[in-house]
Amino acid sequence: MHTIRIWFTKTGEASYISLLDLQRVMGRALKRSGLPVWYTLGFNPHIYMTFACPLSLGQESLVESVDVKTEENKPDFAAWQAALAPVMPTGLAVVRVDYARIKAEQIGSAAYTITLPARAAQAVEEYNRLTEAVVMKKSKRGEKPVDLKAHVPALELKTDGESASFSVTLPASETLNLNPSLLLKFLEDRLGLPAEECAILRTALITKDGEPFC
Amino acid sequence: MFDPKLKQALARVQKPGRYTGGEPGSVYKDKSQVDLRFAFCFPDTYEVGMSFLGMKILYELLNQHPNWWCERAFMPWLDMAQQHRELGLPLYTLESKDPLTDFDIVGFTLQYELSYTNILAMLDLAGIPFYAADRDESWPLIVAGGPCVCNAEPIAPFFDMMMLGEGEWQLQKVCETVEQAKKEGWAKRRLLEQLAGIPGCYVPSFYDVTYQPDGRVQSITPNCPQAPAKVTKVILQDMDSYAPPTHFVVPMVGAIHDRAQIEVLRGCVRGCRFCQAGFLYRPMRQRSVGMLNEAARDLCANTGYEEVSLTSLSTSDHSQLEQLLDEMDTWTPQEHVSISLPSLRIDNFSESLIEKTTMVRKSGLTFAPEAGTQRLRDVINKNITWDEIEKSCRIAFKAGYSSVKLYFMMGLPTETMEDIEGIAETAQRVVDLYYSNPDKPKGKGVQVTISVACFVPKPHTPFQFVPQDTKEQLEAKQQHLLHSVHSRKIRVNYHDSSTSFLEAVFAKGDRRLAPVIEAAYRKGCFFDGWDECFRYDVWLETFREFGLDTAFYANRTIGEDEITPWSHMDYGVSHAFLVHEYHKALAAQTTQPCNRQCSGCGANHLLGGPCFAYDTDLVHENR
Ligand code: SF4
Numbered sequence: 001m002h003t004i005r006i007w008f009t010k011t012g013e014a015s016y017i018s019l020l021d022l023q024r025v026m027g028r029a030l031k032r033s034g035l036p037v038w039y040t041l042g043f044n045p046h047i048y049m050t051f052a053c054p055l056s057l058g059q060e061s062l063v064e065s066v067d068v069k070t071e072e073n074k075p076d077f078a079a080w081q082a083a084l085a086p087v088m089p090t091g092l093a094v095v096r097v098d099y100a101r102i103k104a105e106q107i108g109s110a111a112y113t114i115t116l117p118a119r120a121a122q123a124v125e126e127y128n129r130l131t132e133a134v135v136m137k138k139s140k141r142g143e144k145p146v147d148l149k150a151h152v153p154a155l156e157l158k159t160d161g162e163s164a165s166f167s168v169t170l171p172a173s174e175t176l177n178l179n180p181s182l183l184l185k186f187l188e189d190r191l192g193l194p195a196e197e198c199a200i201l202r203t204a205l206i207t208k209d210g211e212p213f214c
Numbered sequence: 215m216f217d218p219k220l221k222q223a224l225a226r227v228q229k230p231g232r233y234t235g236g237e238p239g240s241v242y243k244d245k246s247q248v249d250l251r252f253a254f255c256f257p258d259t260y261e262v263g264m265s266f267l268g269m270k271i272l273y274e275l276l277n278q279h280p281n282w283w284c285e286r287a288f289m290p291w292l293d294m295a296q297q298h299r300e301l302g303l304p305l306y307t308l309e310s311k312d313p314l315t316d317f318d319i320v321g322f323t324l325q326y327e328l329s330y331t332n333i334l335a336m337l338d339l340a341g342i343p344f345y346a347a348d349r350d351e352s353w354p355l356i357v358a359g360g361p362c363v364c365n366a367e368p369i370a371p372f373f374d375m376m377m378l379g380e381g382e383w384q385l386q387k388v389c390e391t392v393e394q395a396k397k398e399g400w401a402k403r404r405l406l407e408q409l410a411g412i413p414g415c416y417v418p419s420f421y422d423v424t425y426q427p428d429g430r431v432q433s434i435t436p437n438c439p440q441a442p443a444k445v446t447k448v449i450l451q452d453m454d455s456y457a458p459p460t461h462f463v464v465p466m467v468g469a470i471h472d473r474a475q476i477e478v479l480r481g482c483v484r485g486c487r488f489c490q491a492g493f494l495y496r497p498m499r500q501r502s503v504g505m506l507n508e509a510a511r512d513l514c515a516n517t518g519y520e521e522v523s524l525t526s527l528s529t530s531d532h533s534q535l536e537q538l539l540d541e542m543d544t545w546t547p548q549e550h551v552s553i554s555l556p557s558l559r560i561d562n563f564s565e566s567l568i569e570k571t572t573m574v575r576k577s578g579l580t581f582a583p584e585a586g587t588q589r590l591r592d593v594i595n596k597n598i599t600w601d602e603i604e605k606s607c608r609i610a611f612k613a614g615y616s617s618v619k620l621y622f623m624m625g626l627p628t629e630t631m632e633d634i635e636g637i638a639e640t641a642q643r644v645v646d647l648y649y650s651n652p653d654k655p656k657g658k659g660v661q662v663t664i665s666v667a668c669f670v671p672k673p674h675t676p677f678q679f680v681p682q683d684t685k686e687q688l689e690a691k692q693q694h695l696l697h698s699v700h701s702r703k704i705r706v707n708y709h710d711s712s713t714s715f716l717e718a719v720f721a722k723g724d725r726r727l728a729p730v731i732e733a734a735y736r737k738g739c740f741f742d743g744w745d746e747c748f749r750y751d752v753w754l755e756t757f758r759e760f761g762l763d764t765a766f767y768a769n770r771t772i773g774e775d776e777i778t779p780w781s782h783m784d785y786g787v788s789h790a791f792l793v794h795e796y797h798k799a800l801a802a803q804t805t806q807p808c809n810r811q812c813s814g815c816g817a818n819h820l821l822g823g824p825c826f827a828y829d830t831d832l833v834h835e836n837r
Pocket residue numbers: 496497498808809811812813814815816817818819824825826
């Protein structure tokens with residue numbers, strides 16, 4: 001049995017699907033594709049699926065992935081991609097199908113591109129001048145303070161007409177996961193960034209060793 | 215990408231996935247290439263609307279025309295409605311995100327009376343004037359279909375046209391006519407005249423209604439030669455002439471009924487006297503096993519659903535249900551699909567049905583005796599006996615089920631406190647039955663839930679003549695029921711009687727209610743069907759302001775020869791038959807189901823021949 005990793009985008013309409021809903025949506029897409037995916041055994045068999053590093057509602061991504069299993073001997077990945085393409089909903093586009101080479105536990109960080117209105121550039125400049133940017137991070141064990149500056153010392157802003165953007169890499173491991181919305185919320189609360197007009201796009205997942213997750 | 219205002223709204227609301235579209239199966243077209251745009255509006259939430267089969271049927275049919283585009287719109291929940299207002303974002307369809315004003319036809323489906331204010335809310339959010347008289351050719355044509363059209367007089371002034379009966383053929387005919395009108399630049403009046411000539415199409419402005427001093431209707435007269443004195447509903451004479459839809463828009467965020475649905479038959483043979491659907495959809499017609507099996511298979515393949523539900527008013531009355539289940543059994547296991555039957559009748563509930571379906575696994579067993587004593591069940595023509603209830607429960611308990619839900623109604627004609635006690639007794643007997651079963655699952659107790667609805671007399675039924683119980687009467691009966699239940703194994707659920715009261719007023723209302731509904735909406739009434747939004751006091755106050763007596767509509771006996779607000783609507787069942795059934799009800803006499811014996815209701819005229827070939831056995835044996 002092989003573990004297959006299906007890479008897909010989650011943009012536009014699809015960025016408003018929660019993880020719970022995404023599981024159902026993906027299960028049905030796989031079923032429509034007719035691909036020989038493996039079903040769990042037992043009283044209520046269902047397609048085996050695990051998602052790496054789920055995204056928050058409203059954020060977009062170019063690098064989402066779901067692992068499925070198959071008993072096919074030599075899966076033809078081009079054929080898998082072709083079977084999935086017509087059955088995926090708007091905004092969920094299959095980018096690549098491959099063996100799952102690295103375990104999801106090895107993910108260490110994620111890279112994002114944040115788009116903001118160019119007129120809000122000053123919030124980013126002010127952030128760069130700060131020595132400390134402490135936010136409260138909620139977790140199952142209550143809230144704890146995190147200094148964003150320790151992870152993101154400076155932001156490099158690129159302006160393109162009325163809109164501007166910066167890239168940021170944030171921890172995304174099991175021990176520490178920083179949602180980019182924490183950074184935006186800080187910029188909004190403290191430095192006046194209009195967070196509602198910003199967009200978050202995940203562009204890469206990186207392993208703890210600094211390699212691309214694949 | 216989305217309009218920035220829409221993105222902003224989506225960031226602020228709960229469950230934004232309801233407002234984005236893009237679901238698998240949704241249809242996208244190039245709007246510059248289409249000749250007719252239809253906005254199918256469901257005046258309730260996305261979750262409710264996406265569970266509704268009628269929308270799926272018509273969505274697929276209309277979109278099969280390459281030059282028509284049918285899109286969907288739902289009533290946004292409170293938070294999103296507020297965002298529409300705050301941000302000046304007009305109500306849009308989920309596919310193109312274009313405002314409703316860009317459409318040629320805006321069509322509402324009227325599934326229940328308490329969604330009427332949501333229609334106004336949707337028009338309001340779209341910036342469309344409420345009254346048909348205030349809209350010229352530049353506005354979309356506002357139309358309605360669905361069961362409540364059988365007396366939609368309270369909202370008739372808001373609509374240009376309404377459709378009686380089944381939409382498959384009719385709605386396409388309407389769209390063709392509107393397409394032609396658009397090409398040829400007809401005035402609105404000419405279009406309406408043409409539409410009035412299509413079977414089942416009702417143009418409210420073509421009828422003048424006068425009233426007697428006491429408030430009863432004096433006359434309903436057509437004021438235009440194209441308008442028939444009586445509008446007769448259309449039906450599909452042959453259910454096999456239209457295959458069930460095999461493509462659904464598959465919701466990505468939780469619809470209530472999120473599964474494949476196949477309509478096995480339409481109408482119902484039973485003739486329960488309280489049931490409006492049973493009269494509106496006469497006569498019963500069923501689809502053939504081959505067509506159903508094939509459609510079910512295609513639908514599951516196209517949607518990816520793992521559950522297919524065989525739906526109808528009374529699925530177990532399909533004469534070849536077991537055959538259909540056997541056919542489906544040849545492919546469902548390997549496709550990981552399970553079959554469910556939503557509506558089971560106690561009297562033909564069998565062990566083999568339990569085995570072949572999974573209907574009970576999720577929801578537990580549900581039965582609807584509707585009344586607590588045999589006498590009252592005879593009055594309402596719910597022909598179920600205690601023996602049948604007992605037999606079905608025995609089968610179910612033997613199969614390992616330990617929870618049963620029983621549905622009843624309260625406030626039925628001729629009902630006494632004895633009948634109310636009968637509800638509690640029925641539940642108690644089910645509990646006792648469980649404990650007397652030697653094979654009962656070990657260590658498990660039984661749970662019997664009684665769910666009691668307030669009876670609402672509906673037009674086009676034999677009970678249209680009867681008054682609804684008053685709020686006080688209903689509340690006294692609810693209390694009496696609670697006092698009659700003596701077991702902790704029995705749980706009682708009942709509904710607030712005030713929503714049923716408003717439902718009764720709307721159900722039997724006339725055109726004078728339109729301004730009341732408008733005024734109540736302006737005061738903030740919408741989502742009336744949702745307990746958290748229902749504002750009973752505001753409604754009562756508004757009726758008073760207009761000098762209209764709610765009891766006149768809900769709590770008055772209607773004369774057998776009275777002209778009702780819906781007397782120009784013909785659903786195939788004769789007035790004489792309704793009166794006859796009413797008399798039989800008062801005498802507690804039952805009527806045979808249609809597939810056993812025709813009682814001459816008149817609906818066979820819609821078929822042009824008898825409803826059933828009684829020489830071939832269409833009836834299930836009682837098992
Ligand atoms: S005509 Fe007879 S069989 Fe047909 S619906 Fe009426 S009562 Fe039933």
